[in-house]
Amino acid sequence: MREKLGFLVCVWFVLYGSCVARFVVEKNSLKVTSPDSLKGVYECAIGNFGVPQYGGTMVGTVMYPKSNQKACKSFDDVDISFKSKPGGLPIFLLADRGDCYFTLKAWNAQNAGVAAILVADDRIEPLITMDTPEEDDARADYLQNITIPSALIGKAFGDDIKKALSRGDMVNINLDWRESLPHPDERVEYEFWTNSNDECGPKCDSQIDFVKNFKGAAQILEQKGYTQFTPHYITWYCPEAFKLSKQCKSQCINYGRYCAPDPEQDFSRGYDGKDVVVQNLRQACSFKVANESGKPWLWWDYVTDFAIRCPMKDKKYTKECADQVIQSLGIDLKAIDKCIGDTEADVDNPVLKAEQEAQIGKGSRGDVTILPTLVINNRQYRGKLDRGAVLKAICSGFQETTEPAICLTEGIETNECLENNGGCWQDKSVNITACRDTFRGRVCECPTVQGVKFFGDGYTHCEASGALRCEINNGGCWRKTQDGKTYSACIDDNTKGCKCPPGFKGDGVTSCEDIDECKEKSACKCPECKCKNTWGSYDCSCNGNLLYMREHDTCISKEASTEVSWSFIWVIILGLAATGLGGYAVYKYRIRRYMDSEIRAIMAQYMPLDSQGEVPSHVPHGGV
Template sequence: MMMVPLPLIRFTAVILFIVATASIRRSLAGFVVEKNGIAVLEPEQFRVRHDSAIANFGVPNYGGSLTGVVIQPEGKGVKGCSPFDTKFKSRSSRPVILLIDRGDCFFAVKVWHGQNAGAAAILVVDNINEHLITMDTPEEGKGGGEQQYIQKITIPSALVNKAFGQSIKEALKGSEEVVVKMDWTESMPHPDQIVEYELWSSSNDECGVRCDEQINFLKNFKGRAQILERGGYTHFTPHYITWYCPEAFLLTKQCMSQCINHGRYCAPDPNQDISSGYDGKDVVVENLRQLCVFKVAKEDGNQPWKWWDFVTDFHLRCSMKDNKYSKDCAEEVLKSLALPLDKIKECMGDPNADVDNALLKAEQDRQVGNGSRGDVTILPTLVINNVQYRGLLEGSAVLKAICAGFKEAEEPSICLNREIQTNECLEGNGGCWQDLKSNITACKDTYRGRICECPTSNGVQYSGDGYTSCHPIGPARCAVNNGGCWVETRDGYTISACSDFELKGCHSPFGFEGDGYTCKDIDECKERLSCQCEGCSCENTWGGYDCKCNGGRLYMSSEDICFDTNRAGFGWVMMICMVVLGVVGVGVSGFVLYRNRLKSYMDSEIMSIMSQYMPLENQQIEAQPLRQNPSI
């Protein structure tokens, strides 16, 4: 466990004391307990209606109601601090509402065990006579592993006072089922056709479970928030909590590391160690930048929903956990989303100036509760129609609460259709990488918003961060923009640093030098890499060289030597020529001899065949002398 320095503890305590004092002085709102109604329907003699306090976890059924049968565990299970060894079911097959006593363990633990035992909702009975309080989650590191079950609680729960709880227990002693109705229909105000809601958060992402919950909500709810805002159904406003440093502490190391504008606006150190890591003033500056993103986007083009794009991309690309939480990273995100950097800088002003910052001063004033909304004391806090939202900070649950803020039958279609789809890649390519030449993009639209992920196109896979760069890898990569490698064409001849035989990387080709992304020709003549023989003259060419020998000699590149055609070298050349001619002559003679022999053979064969048909005439010609023809 990290030890927090004592001066830091004292400093934080002083600041919190001053903020609390200011809250009491300026408002009597304090912490408001949000309530829902609960009524006993059966048995009839026990009919009564009371208020109950909505828990700050789970999923309250805003705008709806739940009717179920009350069951109370027996024995040691009456407080629900251990897992139940049975599944609770009612005789009438109605949903089970489990009645559990307060004490001995955290509220969330009781509800978690009840949910696992089949309960549709949990009622916790207070063990003392007091005003209703809000059941909250245990602090991080307590409650038997908060991260393992808090986010998994999906049922509603509420706290009832001791007297009302006792009356329900009396009703359970009878033979009839006790039926109660938990009602949230009026828990969220719905004054008009437009719902106004605000989210109090922080750019700090190293505060454990709370920060993880906030970041996940921003990513998952962004698409829904933008649909509501673009349609004119809602007015959303982001807010950020700040503290201020007492004048007596202005020159302390704690104030100087955690505050801007000479102690006027402060934030706790992210890792509770002012000697290392990020400082509280880094968080304040980034919070101010995000306020200005909303302000400028709203005033410059009336696109306040761009705040959601910026904060989700900032958390993804500029996380403290990755040591990228910086001004430079934030400005890169602004550029990728085409947000006016100069106007945002002007809005932020000078954090070192000894003057008030209008935006941050308004935030401090807004922290104090007014009317039906209590003070904002924890992060994240969601306020809908000036009422603090209770329950799990999750997309579907929050959407249900927002929809409960519309007048009946005047809610937008998004409240009636759970399937939501918006193509965020159609506007500005979603701030992702794009190759306009080949019309390839890293923007991928999903149900919960867009992601920037390098694609695979036409069999070519791309790799990179998806925001600022994607480059082709793998087979056939050279066919797309030459694989991102160097390429140049001269006189109709093209040379490239990309090779289809290599799956990635760029390498300068033979005759060139460089990193493969920029290459230049090597002057082989100047570097004396070739043509070093005596009497040689070298001429550099693009991608190679041309070597010539003096005196009409011939150059042999493999041996880097010159042949003398006038002397001994010529004799060798003539001998080679004579040998070649001799071989040619022998070949021609052989061919002539072969042709003559073939002709003689064919003649003898023909005579043999003819003699078989004219034997007598041949014999007479050979035996008798030639005589005069008697006819003459």
């Protein structure tokens, strides 16, 4: 339901002052690539219907019909088809503003086979946002079926395109939505401005369908920390002079502080606007309580279940029904009731007061004046509320290479690495590539494989570096097995590059050739030596009864070697024997000395030795 709440707010504001609502026109860039006279980049305003290609681009050639130039009639009636031919560029229809709704122009253009529609303004003014029609006209069945993107261009630019086409020039245009939404980091923050009212016809039905269809993707993104979602609800206040009026009493709570329009636009039957405000408050509080418990994604379950179980048409749009849904989801009902507070009291409600303040635009985001409105990274989304379209827009809000896997699935974006590897480096032998698919396209970035980091420009080369680099495709170096031997030019340490092993020469990458040590006289150079080259090494032998010593590259006599060896052994044996005998003699001498000293000590205790005199006796002396 695309309710123009900004108009209603202004009506009340005008009674007491000027309307200060600030609506921001969301834009994308339009680049003319030919003819030369028009080359350049122009601004165009994104239409609030159809499916803008957020995060992507679209190339086409412009056609301006000779009849039905405002595209208000079906092109079947004028026997014109704009379907592109095989191998040709898609067709962008240029249509004039006026006589019918923007959405009807887009619908007729889509049925004629065009890829996008450009509407040229009929007056000189700043760009505006093309929106869906209001009231009864919004019930047209085709509104939800428009899928082509649309954009409004300025009158002067439109006139220049027409002149170029009249001269026979081909006008080629690139529509670029890649920078329509900010994409600063690895998390997307988005808000959904909605309403619990379900009695506004096809627009309310489409909003409920969107919530049901998008719930799964929204909850996965939120649970895994890719997004931060916040629901919002628009309310306005009743001017002081009308607080006691029947209209304010039926549409507002808390003494005219928070109001919503009557669902049926009839104050005498059905539900009132204040019922909508209370339910909006209950949904906002359910999110607040669920978010505080660490489960903000439960809001999607609550809103979906409430729409199914408690519709207005079945007279179940009540607190009792809502409480049953809340309890079934395990959300703290008492905490929600406390958050809602007393809706009849003459006091501010903190939640709804914050919602009113949030409606006012800040920074690059304008005031929220249309329901429903999706705000992604502080920019208002334009286009159809469709699961695929909204998911594509959210995916365009991630910084390149940080988007979740769901953003790279078929149907959301085109994998540019599938064709010619995106023009990036690759090693087909082990299926390693520098091409990384992102939502906006591809980047050529040397990969990390099994803990091994590759370095390079990503386009012409990538080289493994660090420990274990030889485990991945041998570090990109030469390697060969022959005659039962394997040689490699990769050194498994923290170095980079390739170096042929000893016995080989070459670049180490594409080849290493065996060095013929015999031919180059780099080994086996002694006169008696005979050299035989082998793969990666050599064998050297000596003439006659000679033995080759590789470490000295020389030949020696086998007999002389034997004699020398035995003589050396005998010297060792004799030396060991002499050492043993000397040690034994010392041992015997020390043992004898020790024994003599012990014997002398024992004998001294029992008899005086010759060297000792007699010892006088000591007699007790009584003395007088």
